[in-house]
Amino acid sequence: MRVTDDSPTLDVLERLSAATDRVTFESLLRQLGLPEGVLRGRLRKLVDRGWVVAEPDDSYAIGVVALRPGSAYLLADRTVRLAAPLLTQLRDRLDEAVRLVRLDPPGIVCIASREPAQDTAGSAVGRRMPAYASASGKAILAELPRERVVALLDLGFEAHTSESVADRATLFEELAETRARGWAYERGQFQPGVGCVAAAVPGTTDAISVGVPLARLTDDHAVEIAANLVRTTEELGEALRR
Template sequence: MPIAEDSPTLDVLERLSAATDRMTFDSLLRQLGLPEGVLRGRLRSLVDRGWVHAEPDDSYTIGVGALRPGSAYLLTDRAVRLAGPLMAQLRDRLSEAVRLVRLDPPGIVCIAGREAPQDLIGSAVGRRMPAYATASGKAILAGLPRERVVQLLDQGVEAHTSETVVDRAALFEELAETRARGWAYERGQFQPGVGCVAAAVPGTTDAISVGVPLARLTDDHATEIAANLLRTTHELGEALRR
């Protein structure tokens, strides 16, 4: 049975991919609501193919085989290819980590990055993040119709730090400020001690962001980052239109 046509198998993969630690069989059984025999069969098939890794204690993690489609996606994605040199130049100018993210409703996912020596996060490629709590997500949401943003927010909003903006009116006010300014700015809303400046790539649902420890993220530094970001996102948008 092809994996792409098997909804229970995809449910297993998506649940393991979203987990931050290994999951026991019992927790998968509770969360997925599948018959025990069906779940055992799906896991056995996925383990045999390398998509899932099984631990001796009957717990599971996403397997190295799951890298294959992800790597193929990144290798064939035109925005990732074109953004690479531009992000490297931006990182070298600013000495800060740079990332390309894409809307993956209801959140965003990092699809490329260029790391900096003082980066506090490390490689973030493949990481899913909430759009409403990140500068890159806000940059993308600011360009969407209000009703589409409402649909995304209706799928859940929660505080990730004490700085996360969860009030809907305040969120829409932030998005209006982002549209007027042309770039998004947040301080510690998603990760404590880290802020971010981001700008959307014109004509896409992508954004490029620069993450900075709050100790270095002054308003002047944020303005400098934004000026460089806007040039980079404009160049990438132009390249994608050719």
């Protein structure tokens, strides 16, 4: 029986799904280091099956079929189901963007979101972020053993914005403060002009965050948000234990 190595196909899908725009064939060739004929063949099969979209300029993007496994994952996820009404309630109370994120090494990924009325950016579900640069990531990292955090940082650690933490000693200080306080807080470390407050969901590697434009994110407002967040994450953690 012939055994086919699917690693190149998975590598192509992972690169395209992580990209924020179309990726040229030449760029994929450089990134993946595959023989040109092998890459062309894999792309052709993926395009034929709808997993990848080919553009006339020989660039490629993830296709609509890729939504199927992601949607199936979210539909089957118990945390997402139990969190749904809690996220809506939190969004309605605060009128700010609310996210449920999960550790997906080396970063985090948004698995559910609720947008406020004034938001025009749309859902953040599927968006990946560096754990060390986001409040939600720090809330999760603060609950992990130090050696596991070090292993994650070894996979990549650099300043994301001009406000990002750029050295490990400072990051571990922030994580210690997060543990002591019970919630994480960052201002412009992931996205310029936006701050975030987050709390980990007990017993999981998930967190719930609230993002707020810095123009209205005062320290007092952050404390108010945090109080609501901690209640919500504790309620979700209790529901998951039942």
